[in-house]
Amino acid sequence: MTTAVAHATNLLDRFIDWFIPAEVKAEREKRQQARMFLISHCCGPFLGNVVPGALFFLDPTPGWPTLMLAVSITSFWVYPFLLKWFGRYNLWTFVSVQNLHFCILESCYYYGGVTSPTLPWVLTIPLLAFFYLGHSPKLRKYALAQFGLNFALFVALYHFAPPPADDTPREALQGLGIVSTLACAGYVTMMALYYRRILQSGVELEAEMRGHMATAAQLRRATAEAERAGAAKAEFVASMSHELRTPLNAVIGYSQMLLEDAADEDDQEAIADLEKIHKAGHHLLRLVNEVLDLSKIEAGKMELVPEDVAVGEFIQAIVDHQRPKADAKGVPLLVELGPALGTARWDGQRVRQALGQVVDNAIKFTEAGQVKVRVARRGGRGSDSVVIEVHDTGIGIAPDMLPNLFEKFTVARDASTSKYGDTGLGLSLSLALCNLMGGTITAVSQLGKGSVFTVTLPAAPPAKRKRRPRAEAPELAA
Known part of the structure; x- marks a missing residue:
């Protein structure tokens, strides 16, 4: 039973709300007033027409006054549609109240005057007017003035022109x-x-709003704590990374010296072991540097040092630095420089670090075919950018891994369990560096056919900033 009542109430609410114009719905108090207005006009005529209906049975000679009363009461059904079509809530409210004055005073005029059996309906006039108009003192004064004027006209008419x-x-x-x-x-x-129901829903809404505000306050406190924890983590990582780099540099240096001694003595077994130590040291040092740089970027402590660079020569130098790796695998590494590349004001070290990682990945995962780096300058004066595309014909990236490719510690595996970025930090750091410089990196790929990484950097340095929001996740190639 309760479910059926709730369902019927919801249907009535949806029906009532259909008539409310958008400008009225936007204000909570106005919306509640409109609901009172509409429920009165949708349901009221059913009860109001009981009076003319009774007169048709009780009056021996019901004439045009009874018919006019029935028509004026039935006309209340028109007002919801007028509100829906034309808006102007206050206007239709006063017009409706005037029609209510006419219905009640007209029945009193023809059926008994001050002793009329329909006189109790007079009390509903100010009650409904206040329901419709809310707490506005100005509108309430207008409603009372309207009531007083109509009552004065009724008394005058009844006195000077008796029915x-x-x-x-x-x-x-x-x-x-x-x-x-x-x-x-x-x-x-x-x-x-219905008014009690509206008040109850308002109380429930306020309680819900207080709950949301309490939740928002908790989230703000949690965010502040997370930021403090993040700053502490960044400081700790930076400190530990510094402490780790010193002994690592010693390991790398001593292993290099021992490699040279073993080479002089032609000790192949020692050379193989020392090369593993030397390579592992470099790998670990690279990981420490990546963690340190990411921590600096996240903490907003990495400063850019822009300088003027010749774009074509600069990109060519970065690619040439990666060429020995490509030659060792027998993979052609090509560079295609567009016209009028000109100069750019970049932090050379950071651009070299970001782009070098992308080219290194392309070489690493290309067993056959080639890697091509295309460079072009786009845009107009003062807002141009340099677009660097790194095409490879390697293993490609699985579609389920591509959207998260630039996340930290993301591992994209092929059939031999190889992974992009070695540590899972390389591409994330490249993206963070590009964002810091006002640029971005996107990627498209087809599994088994290769990938295209596009690095876009502004030719001029961006305004000084601490952080830049992460770029959108890369999309799959069509």
């Missing part, structure tokens, strides 16, 4: 009084119950 004699029997008028009073009581009860 024709009424032939309705006294017993019929008494029956009409009972019917009218019950209908009026039902109408007022309906409005009071």
Whole structure:
């Protein structure tokens, strides 16, 4: 039973809300007033027409006054549509209240005057007006003035132009009084119950809003704590990375010296072991440097040192630095420089670090075919950028790994469990560096056919900033 009532109430609410214009819905208080207005006009005529209906049965000669009363009460159904089509809520409210004045005072005029059985309905006029208009003192004064003016006109008309004699029997008028009073009581009860429901929903909404505000406060506190923890982590990592780099440099240096001694003595077994130590030392030092740089970027402590560089020569030098790795694998490494590359004001070390990682990955995962680096300058004066595309014909990247490729510690595996970026930090650091310089990196790939990484960097340094939001996840190639 409760479920059926709730379902019916929800249907009524949706029906009522359909008539409310958008500009009224935007204000919570106005929306509640409009709901009171609409529920009154949608349901009220059913109860109001009880009076003219009773008159048709009780009055021996019901004439045009009874018909006019029925028509004016039925016309209340028009106002929801007028509100829906034209808006202007306050206007239709006062027009409707004026129609209510006419209905009630007209029935009193023809059926008994101040002793009319329909007189109790007069009390609903200011009640409904205040329901419709809310707490606005100005509008309430207008409503009271409207009520006073109509009542004064009624008294004057009744005094100077008395209505024709009424032939309705006294017993019929008494029956009409009972019917009218019950209908009026039902109408007022309906409005009071709906008003209570609106107030209750407002209380529930306020409680929900307080809950949301408490949750938002907790989230702000959690965010502040996370930022403090992140700053502490960055400081710790930076300190530990510094402490790790010193002994690592010693390991790399001593292993290099021992390699040279072993080479002089032609000790192949020692050379193989020392090369593993030397390579592992470089790998670990690279990991420490990547962690340190990422921590600096996240903490907003990495400063750019821009300088003017000749774009073509600079990119060519970065590619040439990676060429021995390509030659060792037998992979052609090509460079295609576009026209009018000119100069750019970049932090050379950071561009070399970011682009070098991308080219290194392309070589690492290309067993056959080639790697090509294309460079072009795009845009107009003062807002141009340099676009560097790194094409490879390597193993490609699985579609499920591509969207997360630039996340930290992301591992993209092929059939031999190889992974991009070695540590899972290389590409993430490259993206962070490009973002710091006002650029970005995107990637498209087809598994088994190769990948294209596009590095876009502004030719001029960006405004000084601490952080830049992470770029959108790369999309799959069509």
